[in-house]
Structures are given as C-alpha cells and as structure tokens.
Amino acid sequence: MTLLEHHDVEQAARRITGRVRPVTITPAQPTTTADGTPYELFFALEFMQHTGSFKARGAQSFLQAHLESGSLPDAGVTIASGGNAGLACAWAAGEQNVPATVFLPETAPAVKVDRLRGYGARVELVGQEYAEAAAACDRFAAESGALVSHAYDHPLIAAGAGTVLPEILTRVPDLDTVVVSVGGGGLFSGVTAAATRHGVRVVAVEPEHCRALHAGLAAGQPVDVAVDSVAADSLGARRASAMAVAAARSEHVDAVLVADADIIRARRELWEEHRLAVEYAAGAALAGVRAASAYVPSPGEKVAVILCGANTDVADLAAGRP
Known part of the structure; x- marks a missing residue:
C-alpha cells in the first residue's frame, strides 16, 4: 500500500463538500501540562457529524x-x-x-x-x-x-476521514499539533496526509491493550494483536492498515499508549467540565495529552484534539459510573 498523499485528501474534500457537516472547533479552558507548562488546547467536535462520528x-x-x-x-x-x-x-x-x-x-x-x-x-x-x-x-x-466497503482500510475511506484536518486549520491556522485516537488507522492515515503538508505534528493515541499501530511499527508491517480495552468497541481493530503503519513512520508523528483508567478519566473530564458526551475513543484522544504517558506540549503550543464520535451510552456519565 502506498502512502496516502495530501492530494488524496483534497480530492475527497471536493467530493464530500456540502454532504457532511463542517467540524466545529471550540477552545478548552486555560490548560497546563503536569509540570505547569501552559499550552493552548482546542476540541474538534467531530462527534457532531452525521451518524455521530467522523x-x-x-x-x-x-x-x-x-x-x-x-x-x-x-x-x-x-x-x-x-x-x-x-x-x-x-x-x-x-x-x-x-x-x-x-x-x-x-x-x-x-x-x-x-x-x-x-x-x-x-x-x-x-x-x-x-x-x-x-x-x-x-x-x-x-x-x-x-x-x-470497509471500516478503515481503503484509501478513499481514509482520505475522506482526513478532510477534517483542513477544516480545523481554517479555524486555527497556526495549529502546531493534532491528536487522534487510533483503531485501524483510517482517521490517522488521512489526518497525517493532510497534516504533513501543513507542517502539523500528529499524535497517535492507542489504548495499552489495543495497540495495533504500535505492533505494526515494531514488526515493520501490519500484524494481528489481541484487543482488550474499555475503548475496544471503537478502537479494537485487530490490525492497523498498511497505510497507517507507513504514515506512523513519519518524523512528524508521535505514537503514545494510554491506560484504560486514563481514558475513563479523560472522558469523564469532557462530561463534567464541558458537558460533552463522547465515546471512549474520544476520551482516548484527550488522554493522549492528559495521561502520565502522554504527549507533552511545549510552552504556548497550539493543540487540537479530535473528539471523533458520540455513539455511546450516556447513562453511565449521568450516573457517575466509569
């Protein structure tokens, strides 16, 4: 599989313009890293998309x-x-x-x-x-x-998913970093193709026990993995696509792993602090800059977290359960 290119995302954007909802961007409250370093955080509310996901x-x-x-x-x-x-x-x-x-x-x-x-x-x-x-x-x-059709492993599917990044840049043109949760890697592949052209760093976030992308990188090719995570319903692909593994080799990509406890905590933060009811996959993306094992932004860095879906049971949030 050849690496997805920026022009693939441009062509997808032409095809879907007027057929999907443009992503809404909102700034989060003033944010600092664990050591107190301030950075700017934005949420890309892609869970508001048709059918509730990207x-x-x-x-x-x-x-x-x-x-x-x-x-x-x-x-x-x-x-x-x-x-x-x-x-x-x-x-x-x-x-x-x-x-x-x-x-x-x-x-x-x-x-x-x-x-x-x-x-x-x-x-x-x-x-x-x-x-x-x-x-x-x-x-x-x-x-x-x-x-x-396929859930993620097709260039037309991945390129379509990647169209969210140029839309984010229309609102935050000086964006430094975009954070994406990864299952099979369709969204990650498309976003990385667009981000590379614009000089934007991509942080790929996987649950510790749904690490298809990490395993593929280690093996040099897609391989099957076991999946066991609270976010497995969305991020539980048994193997990442060849496109995703190729994209993850870029020097502009950081790949991190987060624990289920961090995912649960981040998802609850989105609910309690912002009243955003999202899937665990979206919580995983936020955990990518919140967890101890996460990506650490530099002072003043502008970071957008893609909240990718909201097809979830909100009863646990309302009841205060994980």
Missing part, C-alpha cells in the same frame, strides 16, 4: 468516488459492521438512494439494527461473531456483485 466523511468519499466513475453496481454497497462504519455506510447510501446491505452477528444490539434500518439499509444477521458476519458479507458481494 466515519460519515469516509463513507461519502467512498460512495461519491464510485458514483462519479460509474463503478457503483446496481446491487449497491455492502459492509460488515455494527459500529460507526456500518452506520455511516448505510447513511451515505441512503442519501443517494443506493442499496446498502449491512451484515451483523445475531448478537448485535437491537438499537443498532433499528438505527441501520432507519437509514434504509437491509440488515442481515449471521452467526454469533463478527467474523461470521464478515464472511457472509463477502459471499453476498461475490454472488450479487455489490461493492464491499
């Missing part, structure tokens, strides 16, 4: 590219995902009256199934595990000719 950008980029090229089959698009990627795929397809078939395990929560159907998708429940649903999705694509 995934809407990649889904639109993927679909619009195939519509423009005339390569979208009559059978439409299909994906195996009960998470944010599946929701985004179903939503983007519904916006264009394109058939979408989403495969989930039979154990999928009814609320997700209902929401997918609300976007107009055909939902197929197969097996007890994700792997069985993914295999059924592949069989369906082979039999029907439907176009297979």
